[in-house]
Amino acid sequence: MKEMKLLLVDDEEEFVKTLSERLEMRHIQSDVALSGKEALKTMDEDIPDVMVLDLKMPVMDGMEVLRLTKKAYPGVQIIMLTGHGSEKDEEEARRLGVFEYLHKPVEIENLMQIVTKAYKNKF
């Protein structure tokens, strides 16, 4: 299996960059986008296999990014990672085809397992 392309999307820069660094220490490379718009732009240049996406972001929230991504690139596996999303948010995300819906904070080993599972699910 080729190396996974992972995109982490979160407006909390310190969170997402630290998470990326921890994944790198576990031999998982990732790109980082700090907004929904930046995520869409990154995808237009290089389509990721898996995306870890924050729900609550300014201007364009995670739900909108999920909707647009699933429309343009249905093969991208998306894991929603949210602070305190409601049950309604989770229902909507699942309806739109999210691979997994997780709550922050998440253990790094747990996240790695789900990311790997999502990647395998793509093929």
Next chain:
Amino acid sequence: MNKCAEKEVAFFGKITAGITHEINNVLAIIKESSGLLEDILAITEEDAFPHKDRFKKILNRISGQIQRGNDITTNLNRFAHSPDYSPASVDLNEVAEQMVLLASRFARLKNVILKAGHHDESVIIKTHPVALQMALFESIEIILDLITSRGKIILFPRKTDNQYVVGVHFEDTTPDDIVIMQSISSCDRWESLEKTMVYLGGTAETDDSALEILLYLPNSIDK
């Protein structure tokens, strides 16, 4: 509740929910940062860093406090979302457990243990979630006000003969349980609890032999 009061509660809930989200983001950054320190420590040779064990212990402490902070914000967030839909379907078991988490600090200040007794099956009713939590909290407060130093308060949701009830039981109190029981319905807060229960379409009663405040609730309320 009148329209203005409903708006006020909704406003309070919305702002609080937003702030819990912000706090959670802060906790997530602290968690990942301390996790990264743990990762670095794990690949550091023992000889290269003589204080490794002390660092590990401190990082464990930080990790425990992050978990504690996260539990608190999760409960606060759920509470803040209570006014989102009213009336709404709720499981009395979950409401009781949630109330225990929210009110445990108030109980601790009086050296009182607060617990939820779980009914075997879900006890679902359609009610006003905020007012229901208020009624439970008022019941707990009535007992806490009368307790001087110690005791146990247990919330027992149940369904019997088509009646939905939450029993707020107490035991091992100081002063004696009987003294507390006799003072409940004459205390200042009792009238307020009764009013809350009327709003919920139910009643508040006491059961002297069971040492309980009983909150009787209808299975459904329309407005």
